[in-house]
Amino acid sequence: MAADPKLSHTSAMILQAIHAGFIYGFSIMEMTGLPSGTVYPAMRRLERDELIRSQWERQSIADNEQRPPRKYYKLTAGGKMALESSRKRYPLLERLFPAEEVKSV
Amino acid sequence: MSLLLNSTFCVLQRCMLRAASLLVPGCQREEWMLEWRSELYYACKSLISDGEFSWKAQGEILAFCFGSFRDALCLRRQFRDVGTTTPRVHSSAMQCLLWLSTVLALCAILSRLLPGVHAEYDTVRHPVRPNVILIQGADSNDQREPAVSFAQFRDWKTNRQRYFDGLAFYRSTTESVSLSKTHSSPFKVAVASLNAISLLGLPVQPFNTQTEDSEDIPQVVLSYETWVRSFGSDSHIAGRPIHVGKITARIAGVLPCGSWRLPASPDLWLLAPDSQIALMVKDRPGYVLAHLTPLGQASMTSDSISIAVRGASDNEPSIFGVLCSGCSQGPWQIYLFALVLAVLALPAVTSVSMSESNFSSHHPSRRQNISRWLFLAAKLTVVSAIAYFASLDIAYCNTDTYSETAELVQFIADFSICLFGLRWALMDQQNRCPVCLRRVTHPARVGIVSQTFLGWNGTEMMCIGGHTLLHVPALPTSWFGAQRWLYLDTSWEFLFADLPS
Numbered sequence: 001m002a003a004d005p006k007l008s009h010t011s012a013m014i015l016q017a018i019h020a021g022f023i024y025g026f027s028i029m030e031m032t033g034l035p036s037g038t039v040y041p042a043m044r045r046l047e048r049d050e051l052i053r054s055q056w057e058r059q060s061i062a063d064n065e066q067r068p069p070r071k072y073y074k075l076t077a078g079g080k081m082a083l084e085s086s087r088k089r090y091p092l093l094e095r096l097f098p099a100e101e102v103k104s105v
Numbered sequence: 106m107s108l109l110l111n112s113t114f115c116v117l118q119r120c121m122l123r124a125a126s127l128l129v130p131g132c133q134r135e136e137w138m139l140e141w142r143s144e145l146y147y148a149c150k151s152l153i154s155d156g157e158f159s160w161k162a163q164g165e166i167l168a169f170c171f172g173s174f175r176d177a178l179c180l181r182r183q184f185r186d187v188g189t190t191t192p193r194v195h196s197s198a199m200q201c202l203l204w205l206s207t208v209l210a211l212c213a214i215l216s217r218l219l220p221g222v223h224a225e226y227d228t229v230r231h232p233v234r235p236n237v238i239l240i241q242g243a244d245s246n247d248q249r250e251p252a253v254s255f256a257q258f259r260d261w262k263t264n265r266q267r268y269f270d271g272l273a274f275y276r277s278t279t280e281s282v283s284l285s286k287t288h289s290s291p292f293k294v295a296v297a298s299l300n301a302i303s304l305l306g307l308p309v310q311p312f313n314t315q316t317e318d319s320e321d322i323p324q325v326v327l328s329y330e331t332w333v334r335s336f337g338s339d340s341h342i343a344g345r346p347i348h349v350g351k352i353t354a355r356i357a358g359v360l361p362c363g364s365w366r367l368p369a370s371p372d373l374w375l376l377a378p379d380s381q382i383a384l385m386v387k388d389r390p391g392y393v394l395a396h397l398t399p400l401g402q403a404s405m406t407s408d409s410i411s412i413a414v415r416g417a418s419d420n421e422p423s424i425f426g427v428l429c430s431g432c433s434q435g436p437w438q439i440y441l442f443a444l445v446l447a448v449l450a451l452p453a454v455t456s457v458s459m460s461e462s463n464f465s466s467h468h469p470s471r472r473q474n475i476s477r478w479l480f481l482a483a484k485l486t487v488v489s490a491i492a493y494f495a496s497l498d499i500a501y502c503n504t505d506t507y508s509e510t511a512e513l514v515q516f517i518a519d520f521s522i523c524l525f526g527l528r529w530a531l532m533d534q535q536n537r538c539p540v541c542l543r544r545v546t547h548p549a550r551v552g553i554v555s556q557t558f559l560g561w562n563g564t565e566m567m568c569i570g571g572h573t574l575l576h577v578p579a580l581p582t583s584w585f586g587a588q589r590w591l592y593l594d595t596s597w598e599f600l601f602a603d604l605p606s
Contacts, residue, residue: 024144024147025140025144026144026147026148026151026169029169030151035168035169035172036144036168036169036170036171036172036173036175036176037171037172037173037174037175037176038172038175039172040172040173040175040176040179041175041176041178041179044176044179044180044183045179045183048183067146067147068139068142068143068146069143070143070144070147071139071140071143
């Protein structure tokens with residue numbers, strides 16, 4: 001992985017959305033306004049480049065709430081660094097989604 | 106109604122996800138499907154309120170499902186990229202098949218360009234009409250000697266025959282033929298009845314007998330060999346006037362190349378009415394061609410016939426006839442025969458056993474086994490196809506027309522290429538890693554001869570993908586008779602730089 005990866009605006013938005021607490025695919029879609037055909041492939045690439053990592057919600061939690069388990073995404077250390085450098089490149093990024101507390105998984 | 110519509114759309118959306126999942130590599134499909142179904146659930150929950158049907162909401166959900174296809178393709182690309190990071194091309198099955206296909210294509214193209222190959226196909230495509238015989242006198246044993254006078258032929262023709270329904274006469278002489286104003290050469294010219302060619306059932310290409318100014322001019326039909334040798338395979342030759350002796354004739358066309366050979370092997374057939382033939386041949390004997398009636402066919406014994414002919418006088422002379430048929434089996438029959446012989450001879454030149462023995466507990470997966478057999482089948486098929494085209498190329502590289510010698514060369518080439526090609530295919534297969542189908546390489550001598558009685562000595566080769574080692578004994582023994590594969594587990598991977606991480 002490059003020390004200072006150059007991310008596209010879409011990838012930066014997705015990283016920012018995850019950082020802001022929108023940690024599953026559909027919520028990222030809703031917040032960024034990007035279509036599913038853009039968001040999910042971008043997340044695959046980010047995960048491949050180890051900027052984010054995914055984790056399935058525990059089945060017991062989903063069962064208690066009578067819904068299917070979700071796959072949550074989280075920034076890695078590399079992802080956080082990449083987001084920092086992207087913020088310098090796209091200064092308005094941070095204002096799009098104000099960061100909130102990440103839900104516990 | 107809303108419930109029904111919502112259910113219908115739900116089924117449609119699930120079908121879309123299922124269809125998209127087919128694009129995802131099998132090993133990732135289940136998890137991918139789980140994620141997308143989960144996301145679809147939340148998308149539906151968010152966009153459909155209180156179970157009411159809304160076209161807008163369903164449209165958005167459908168658009169969401171369409172995104173799954175792009176996602177699936179993205180995963181597929183990523184999976185392929187990981188696969189191509191390894192140097193799979195070198196010594197790979199694909200490279201081998203690519204080379205073989207290239208050789209096959211070159212051989213096939215060359216065979217398309219060789220006129221001799223076309224001539225051989227023509228011999229199969231245009232055989233002599235069945236049940237046509239060449240008549241010779243009962244007292245004559247030499248088929249090449251003309252035995253029937255034209256008067257005799259006319260006598261037979263004017264009487265209704267029981268055994269024949271068509272008769273044609275020809276006599277061959279050597280005449281000087283002027284190909285141009287300055288150039289003339291001697292040719293074997295057959296003065297023949299007008300129906301001689303049609304009786305033989307041979308198509309004449311192009312046959313333009315109906316040209317305006319050719320009504321009174323005799324027609325000349327060239328043999329294929331003459332057309333190639335003396336007229337340079339000129340395809341616009343029809344209609345050209347030539348002088349045959351003192352007669353001016355017009356070229357009507359060319360006979361197809363054939364394996365049939367009539368006595369005297371005429372270079373040109375000068376077709377003339379009986380009145381003209383009578384003047385030209387006078388009392389000299391010629392050959393008679395006849396087509397047998399069903400009664401005549403019933404009288405055939407093998408390829409000859411001895412029957413009586415009705416003449417003007419009441420005597421019925423007994424004549425002897427032999428079938429006019431070619432001996433060519435065609436390139437395909439020759440090839441099949443050579444292939445069968447090569448397959449039968451194969452065990453004599455190599456081991457055909459594809460069984461593998463190994464001293465690790467690992468076995469290739471079913472998919473790997475199927476790939477191996479498919480690769481072997483593909484190799485054998487392409488090698489066999491190469492043998493077919495290459496043998497035609499070898500046989501006809503120096504010959505423009507059909508010849509029996511060329512057929513013999515073709516058979517020998519077919520047999521040799523099939524035998525050694527199939528041998529190579531089997532030996533190559535035995536040296537390919539059962540896991541990745543790459544050729545094992547880096548041979549190393551292991552042990553010394555004296556160790557044969559204690560352990561083994563021979564050659565060790567390895568798969569550059571790091572999957573296997575191949576041990577080939579130098580001296581087969583009862584405990585180590587055949588080559589063995591040793592499967593390497595993952596602990597060896599660090600030694601092989603080209604393995605995927």
